[in-house]
Amino acid sequence: MKEKILQVKNLQVQFNTDRGPVIAVKGVDFEVYKGKTIGIVGESGSGKSVSALSIMRLIPDPPGKIIAGEIEYRGKNLLKISLGEMRKIRGNKIAMIFQEPMTSLNPVFTVGNQVREVLELHQPNLSKKEKEEKTIDMLRLVGIPSPERRVNEYPHQLSGGMRQRVMIAMALACEPDILIADEPTTALDVTIQAQILELMKKLQNELGMGIIFITHDLGVVAEMCHEVSVMYCGRVVEQADVNTIFSRPLHPYTKGLIESIPSFDSTTGRTKERLKTIEGMVPSMFALPPGCSFQDRCAYATDHCRGPRKNPPLEELEPGHFVACFNPLI
């Protein structure tokens, strides 16, 4: 039986800019289950990071504001609770790792200090010695060699992969229920990426946390995720389990994304036909066309999609397979 720990319902986030308000997230729904990974895929500006930051209530306000929706964590609406209560959950029950391990660590504190800070905030009952031991244990858990020595080092003394491990150690120090990973391997080299992904899978098996994995790399999605949500221009356009998304994408955008990766298979050799592309580019949030946001890039668009109508709603076309499209590829 799958245990639901987080449910995001109709989340809408608006930013006030010099050129007027922009709705960056326009009604996003998804669920996180214990021990499972949900992938959120999309291009830059599709609203995937903003959705994640909303869960942590880290949207800078102003200029940002969550204008509608519910984020329900174990029966509690995170958008309704006080900041003090939120602070107890953030970093404790729900933790986050960011894309840039270079900039998300404080350069003037040792890494041990930064991991210990999490424990001091959320587990004040531990004695000084216990905290020290737990810090070293965490660093060992994420595969940092000779952690007794490394706790006293500063971030600049560590490589990118090691810094990302420290970030993971900080996030996992309180054994969170949910880990939000916002492009955790994008800044890393492939061999280091492979290490980090392997580590995250292992820790998920041991600790049973639910992971929200944000990425634009479909290869990483196929490897890490159980469920996938594809986002475009602030909306979820397709949602299904990972096998369905890759074998039977129903939204033209998802299909285009999958086809635009150069196919790579060392066993069957190389393919030399032209890469398939999605024509055009992501429209500006200030000048979205009326109707479906994807219409200008879509090969299947009809007058129906271009009409003055609203965006297509997300509908369950097959059991567990949700698509927002007027002309799905059935």
Add this chain to the structure above:
Amino acid sequence: MSSDVLLEIKNLNKKFPIKGGFFGREVAAVSAVNNVSFQIKKGETLGLVGESGCGKTTLGRSILRLIEPTSGQVIFDGTDVTKLNAGDMRAMRRRMQIIFQDPYASLNPRMTIGNILAEPMDIHDLFTNKVDRSKRLKQLLNQVGLSSRDTLNKYPHEFSGGQRQRICIARALAVEPDFIVCDEPVSALDVSVQAQVINLLMDLQKELKLTYLFIAHDLKVVEYISTEVAVMYLGTVVEKASAQELYGDCKHPYTKALFSAIPVPKPGHKKGRIILEGDIPSPMNPPSGCHFHPRCWKATEICTRIYPEATPQTPTHDFKCYHPIQKGE
């Protein structure tokens, strides 16, 4: 040397000094590019792959002498460009161009697209006639698929990342070069736009008979676009082969590990993944013997002492390893 080789590099080295001590004396040197040799034939693409810090960008820039190489030869169409004086070098750069990784940083925000594209033509005095010059500007934009009327009067900030990269490509093409160094031209772009730019580069190559040195860390992209591929690790080319041979039958354990680390967009894909231990060592203090030995699962005693020589596998494939991967391994 056969006549269809456009660019040949012989024993190229680049050492960066490390200054230290009281008077900023040179205390050591980082060997960023270490005895690299290869050839690129006319109209072909050499892909250069490696992780960050392996020296691939330094190598690309040394070829154009944007970074002065420490020693070695760069022979372009029969001329050793490392021996040219500054004036001759500038003239030579009309035939050798470069496209950079970050299209946001490589266009001057205060210049219009028209001025950006015309600058290289003016430097090389290509057009004395204004009508011809503006005709050429329009032709360039058409070639890279940016053909709206007022593009020439716009500024870089009015374009998206993919469009800016197209402008960078147009600028490189402005002087009708024979050879272009593409330094990670697509890694800053979104997936759907990446494919557009790769297709554009390949179409232009066919149309204009261009020769590319394509630098990237993304093996999928490199295999797609390249005729030949060289894999670099800590300043040294560890394996070089035609794209087909390399992807079908790689010999160096590092190449094998790189391949196996690529996430495959097929859920449930089972493969023998090789997880390399540890990080890339610092080039300031490279390991003794084979630089790869501390991370290599096949390393033996000899690997820690002597750097392996290049071993030819076929006339187009060689590698530097004592314990090459056997087929089917």
